[in-house]
Amino acid sequence: MPDPFPGPDHRRAPLLDALRCYREADFAPFSTPGHKRGAGADPELRELLGSDALASDIPLGGGIDDSHFTGDTLGAAERLAAAAWGADRAFFLLNGSSAGNHAYLLAALNPGDEVVVARDIHKSLLVALILTGARPVYVAPRLHPTLDVGLGVAAADIAAALDAHPAARLVAVVSPSYCGVPSDLAAIARVAHERGVPLYVDEAWGPHFAFHPGLPPSAMASGADGAVVSTHKVLASLTQAAILQVRGDRIDPERVATTVGMANTTSPSVTILASIDACRRQMALFGHALLDRAIVLAEDARTRLRALPGVDVLGADRLGTDAYDRTKLVVDVHGLGMTGFQVERALRERFRVQPEMSDLAGVICLVSVADTTESIGRLVAAFAALADERRPPAEQGATPRSSGAVLTAGIPALSPRDAFFAPSRAVPLRDAAGEVSAELVIPYPPGIPILAPGDVVSAEAVAYLERGAAHGMYVSGAADPTLGTLRILA
Numbered sequence: 001m002p003d004p005f006p007g008p009d010h011r012r013a014p015l016l017d018a019l020r021c022y023r024e025a026d027f028a029p030f031s032t033p034g035h036k037r038g039a040g041a042d043p044e045l046r047e048l049l050g051s052d053a054l055a056s057d058i059p060l061g062g063g064i065d066d067s068h069f070t071g072d073t074l075g076a077a078e079r080l081a082a083a084a085w086g087a088d089r090a091f092f093l094l095n096g097s098s099a100g101n102h103a104y105l106l107a108a109l110n111p112g113d114e115v116v117v118a119r120d121i122h123k124s125l126l127v128a129l130i131l132t133g134a135r136p137v138y139v140a141p142r143l144h145p146t147l148d149v150g151l152g153v154a155a156a157d158i159a160a161a162l163d164a165h166p167a168a169r170l171v172a173v174v175s176p177s178y179c180g181v182p183s184d185l186a187a188i189a190r191v192a193h194e195r196g197v198p199l200y201v202d203e204a205w206g207p208h209f210a211f212h213p214g215l216p217p218s219a220m221a222s223g224a225d226g227a228v229v230s231t232h233k234v235l236a237s238l239t240q241a242a243i244l245q246v247r248g249d250r251i252d253p254e255r256v257a258t259t260v261g262m263a264n265t266t267s268p269s270v271t272i273l274a275s276i277d278a279c280r281r282q283m284a285l286f287g288h289a290l291l292d293r294a295i296v297l298a299e300d301a302r303t304r305l306r307a308l309p310g311v312d313v314l315g316a317d318r319l320g321t322d323a324y325d326r327t328k329l330v331v332d333v334h335g336l337g338m339t340g341f342q343v344e345r346a347l348r349e350r351f352r353v354q355p356e357m358s359d360l361a362g363v364i365c366l367v368s369v370a371d372t373t374e375s376i377g378r379l380v381a382a383f384a385a386l387a388d389e390r391r392p393p394a395e396q397g398a399t400p401r402s403s404g405a406v407l408t409a410g411i412p413a414l415s416p417r418d419a420f421f422a423p424s425r426a427v428p429l430r431d432a433a434g435e436v437s438a439e440l441v442i443p444y445p446p447g448i449p450i451l452a453p454g455d456v457v458s459a460e461a462v463a464y465l466e467r468g469a470a471h472g473m474y475v476s477g478a479a480d481p482t483l484g485t486l487r488i489l490a
């Protein structure tokens with residue numbers, strides 16, 4: 001009989017196997033962590049986590065492996081993950097995709113190097129620019145003409161930036177966006193590679209793409225040289241779990257291994273690592289069927305939510321594109337006469353439904369392999385109750401959903417690193433236009449920087465931030481999170 005699983009045997013889960021062996025061996029631990037399999041833990045912690053979770057909270061070295069890692073259990077699990085996602089090498093990350101962004105850019109760039117970067121980058125890529133001292137050439141994402149949603153960066157814009165900056169050493173883009181919109185990664189890879197430049201994709205929100213043809217093509221399948229995926233975000237691994245993937249040798253994989261070792265903790269949590277291993281097995285064996293169900297449920301929710309008065313939901317049809325992460329429900333609540341912040345509060349407090357995020361225009365809800373007709377029913381029923389109570393919209397022309405309308409392209413006055421370390425002073429936000437920002441200003445979520453260290457502060461950015469602050473937008477990065485003041489270069 002032919003082997004039903006040719007190639008790598010995805011039924012195996014080396015880290016789970018090793019964890020089980022460790023548990024069964026009943027070692028007397030004279031090693032970290034100090035709670036020693038829960039024996040010394042606070043009783044309430046033990047009650048809430050369960051004694052099994054604490055008993056499985058053991059180190060990699062000196063735990064499932066000896067203290068010199070001679071078993072290479074992690075390596076075996078990473079090789080299976082590389083095969084599942086179509087990469088040459090995979091590195092398990094314990095600080096989310098943030099660690100992957102830091103590690104890849106530290107491997108790919110030297111201080112002072114130019115890097116072509118999509119402007120809708122996440123805070124962690126900006127931190128990577130500060131760490132490396134590289135100089136970004138920002139490329140703005142295209143915007144939908146009416147929806148105020150980013151459409152990803154265009155390959156032609158990347159090509160133009162590379163032609164204007166032939167010394168650039170890397171192209172780095174975020175795809176898909178927080179709203180689920182991918183860039184045309186195959187076209188971007190082509191224009192980058194034609195110029196001898198590697199492509200890195202922050203695919204934090206696309207760990208499931210590799211496992212279903214109804215989702216956008218994954219970064220690895222599109223020819224990217226490196227990509228990071230947050231398996232914890234939409235797949236079933238534990239919070240903080242992510243994978244950095246590399247293909248080819250435009251960037252030396254051994255250098256990436258070194259920088260992953262710098263970005264990761266030296267005390268990796270076996271529970272998080274084992275959850276990545278389990279997630280890989282689940283996706284490799286059953287991903288297609290599980291995602292099929294998630295997509296059907298999400299499309300059903302989209303249809304039923306759109307049928308409610310005052311509610312709209314983004315979709316491939318609204319965007320006029322084929323490629324869209326159909327598991328995302330980006331819900332526009334403007335027609336309910338409420339901000340997204342108010343809707344999130346009502347969903348949480350009155351209906352015990354928790355969206356992923358809210359902004360002025362709406363809320364984003366994630367549908368995953370865990371959802372059922374029942375969970376979708378609760379979500380739709382909660383929105384239906386809010387739609388029944390709707391008021392006329394207070395204000396036409398909602399503030400942009402994302403920061404899209406105020407994202408700037410071009411070259412900052414200073415590199416993020418130089419600006420981060422330069423002397424600075426605080427001024428009232430309204431006086432900051434025309435000055436150089438000393439800090440990151442990131443409305444959260446979605447975590448896209450409106451201002452980065454080194455950017456010239458535009459009048460549009462000031463207006464956007466003033467308006468967001470007035471509506472209770474949560475801002476990360478800025479020294480004054482109320483945005484009464486902004487730090488500018490002295």
Ligand SMILES: Cc1ncc(COP(=O)(O)O)c(C=O)c1O
Pocket residue numbers: 095096097098099121122124174178202204205230240242446447
């Ligand atoms: C585009 C993007 N990249 C990276 C990250 C960081 O991911 P993690 O939270 O897994 O570190 C996020 C988090 O929201 C993100 O949205």
